[in-house]
Amino acid sequence: MxxxxxxxxxxxxxxxxxxxxxxxxxxxxxxxxxxxxxxxxxxxxPAPPAPAWTFSVMPYGWLPALNGSTTVRGRTVDINASIDQVLDRKIPAQLFGMMGAFEARNGRFSFMGDLTYMKLGADGGGVRSVQPQVGGVIGARASVQVQMVVAEAAVSYELLRATSGDSETALDIYGGGRFWWQNMEAGLGLAAGLNVDGLVIGRGRALAKSGDVTWVDPMVGLRLRHRFSPKVDMVLRGDVGGFGVGSKFSWQAMGYVNWEFARTERAVWSAMIGYRALYVDYEQGSGHKLYQYDMLTHGPILGVTARF
CATH class of the missing domain: 4.10.170 (p53, subunit A)
Structure with missing residues (x-):
């Protein structure tokens, strides 16, 4: 035990x-x-959320003047028509160009687009024929009507951004292409010595018609965006293009200011006013098949901007 x-x-x-x-x-x-x-x-x-897409749509109107020359069927017409001389006798309501711009942005990158349609006419003191080498007469009575579509598409990248209080400035570089479609009609007053080869005669006029003319220009440019306050901002942009690929050369300058006047749950609405200038020098064919458009189209623009 x-x-x-x-x-x-x-x-x-x-x-x-x-x-x-x-x-x-x-x-x-x-x-x-x-x-x-x-x-x-x-x-x-946690990682910051990915940048969200933002969109802006800007329908606007353009009141253009025309300065330059055009050659249709080998006949050259000088045009120096102010805004009040730019007429469309067939459709008087279309005394301007209707346009729409669009942009989709995500972070530093954005896609830009712009579509322009114009149907314009000019005659009187702003238009004259200057084609004596084909039998015309200097100073002969002339008129011009043009239908034109210009469609732009580009990709932009924000190079820099600076902020100070409520103001903010950003600089973008962009590149893309500009598509052109034109249909031109030049009316020349019948005069002694006028060579009518290739022209359509009717109602005391000789008409030179271009038919449909299309080309595409590459382009590259810079854009400055500046916000003065939460409700006022400005955009300045300029580009060059053509380089002999489509046209010989083209350039564009555009500037406008937005004033916010309304804000809804889904959009911010602003009134827009500015100025646009578009120049192109294009040529194709030779002799009586020569078509040439060397023209500066410029004037005020008015519209509305909606941001989503």
């Missing part, structure tokens, strides 16, 4: 020591775990 009690007491002592050791180990682990948690680096911050 004595030996059995001794064994029992021995194992009891071992189990008691084990319980004490486990309690001590648990305390050490808990304390050590707190220390380890305190030494761990903080969890990484």
């Amino acid at each position: 004595t030996g059995r009690n001794a064994v029992k007491n021995y194992f009891g002592g071992v189990m008691g020591a084990a319980r004490i050791s486990l309690s001590a180990l648990a305390s050490i682990v808990l304390c050590s775990g707190w220390s380890f948690a305190a030494d761990l680096p903080p969890p990484p911050e």
